Amino acid sequence: MKFTVLRHPFSWLFVLVACAAPVAAQWWGYPSYASTAGEGYAMGMAAVVYSAGAANLMNSAAAINVEQARSAYLDNQIKFTETYYAKKRMHQSYVDSTRNLGQSSQRLAMLAKTAPPAPLSDAELDPVSGQIVWPSVLRGDDYGTLRSKLDELFVERAEAGGNISLQQADEIVDSSDALAAELKKRLKQYPSGDYMRAKRFVERLSHEAVSL
């Protein structure tokens, strides 16, 4: 999954919906019966109205210089409201699909299509300090710069209690993508099992960007 970063102070608001399905899938632990084409992003009218109103309120708050604390609170309030809505939609999709256990085909389709990668364990990514324990393949000098960048980003994420900006999340995804690309260049240097483990680790790390 890849975010699209808009360089606007509240840009996450406009793109949060775009990453809503993976966010929800990760947080609730349920894959959604959603596609990359956006079928899972369909929103009810209330959600569209909320989203338009929130964007307007934030722009208005910025324009009239409301007290900084109130503006920051509003910013956070909107962010977690959007996240709540997204999670709720995906949860509902899972609950609907499990209502009749006899119809297993649709659930298996969900599992096949959108199962999120297993989250990193606490031993792999310290949830409090943000320290990453890299698999041996990725400890090489070839990956030093990207590794340091990701180390730094995850420390920042831990400091914020997982409450990072979209820009930070985007940097995690970008750096993970770059690391996966570097790894792939050296595919033939490693036994296939080691390569796949390292690749999967990077995918899971990237997915942490949208998780607490």
Added chain:
Amino acid sequence: MKRFVKLPAMLLIATVASLASAADRNAEALLRSLASGDAKARTEAAKAISQLDGEKIGAATKDLTKALGDSEPFVRAYAAIALGKLDKPDPKIIAALAKLLTDPEARVRGAAVRSLRRLKPDGEVMLPIMIQVLEQADPQGASLAIETIAESGDKAIAALTKALKNERARYWACLALGEAGPKAKSAVPALVEALSDDRPDVQAQTLIALGKIGRDASAAVTDIVPFVKAKQPAVQYAAAFALGAIASPDGAGALKDAGKSNDALLKTLSVWGLAKISPDNQVLAKQAAVQLVAGLGSEDGHVRAAAARGLVDLKPNPELIRPALISALSDADPQVRGNIVEAISSQGAQVVPHVAQGLKNPSLRDASAAILARIGPAAKAALPQLIAALGDTASTEQSDAGEFHAEVLMAIALIGPQDPAVVKKCMTLLKSDNERVQRTATYALGKAGAAAKPAVGALHDQLAGGDESLRVVTLWALLQITPEDQQVVKTAVPGLTKALADERPLVRLEAALALGKLGPKAAAAKSELESLGDDSDEAVRRAAAEALEQIGR
């Protein structure tokens, strides 16, 4: 150190004895360090304990609960993480963790959120605690509280109605009541009262809640009407939505006025709302369809999203809107595109030939495949184009191509994957390094049933690595392709049993159901299935119970 010495001897012996079984930890030293005067030593001890498994952590519960109040944020955070691993902790521990949602340090709040999410506390215990959190926490904590409150079901309505009285909790209580929909009708008078709050974000959320309650909120229409002319557009939009959703004739006048506005979103909501109020008025319905189609071309993404959603809701004449919908499929905004996909899919088989053409257009192909998958077997006419699309992209190296392959494979799987060319292509895609592609190819092979027999060897090879979700889909596929093969059954039972412990509910659920289908042959999984009797997920619990019935207790 001092604190450790003061512990009653018996408790100390029991605690240390239990922890001492962890070969890789010096339990006694950890507990001593957790009580040390040195913050660094306490932090390291709390961290080490947090990495033990839940059973071992259980012996240190008392010390960890005390550590939640430590002056060092890292100690509080690690203690919270450790307590989050307990199996069914005491409600007092849940309350102590919930208290950390208002901790001054974000790191600690994050740890508390993580642990509470992991523990999924019982709604009844949590309801009063979470209402308190709503009144005190920042939005991160409040949004978690709302999740927990919502899980309490109808019991939460009264508590949330009461929470509307609290200025700090009001916004979040409105959100949760809105999510309850018509079930929250008893809250309508309190919501009307909440409209007197002068904060526009609260007013908008209150109006949205009234709209989501729907027709049962018709008593509130006269109170809602003035807000269509509020200063803030956010409030105007929410009021227009509420009037349309409640669909009372008393709201028509205000919506007609709103339709004269220069604000494109307000106009869109107005035509949508008026058509909802008078569903049998064909003139209004046609006017709405024309305006909503025009809205799809707006520069404003919210207008396009609302127009697309309006077309889904009002279901106008397909001939009138189809060309506009199909051209809007390439919209860059996923919110708009999602609603367009839904609007087109809802038209069924009649759109298949038009949508299938989109498979050749790079900007339409993902959405086209998604629509065909949603239409399912009724999209059979598109099968040749879908199979051709699988061959369009020779390489699966690019992630975009991989995602497209996954979409197309899913559509084929749901329509009919028995073609030998599909089976052959799926076998190639099993080697993709994109797990989503691997899983969808595996799923398609399973759906092909006996026609996928040539893939059995490759599927067996796939069991050796990969994620648990891939293994479950692979075992399921093998059981579909060769259900009579005893060797497959022998492999499947331990593989599926292992998957019963996966963190993801859907993986546990599918594993339990697949074991149940094996009947008495899955007897070896009985004890693990029994342990799912108290799974946090209701569907998993039901699936495990059903599986045990099928296996025979």
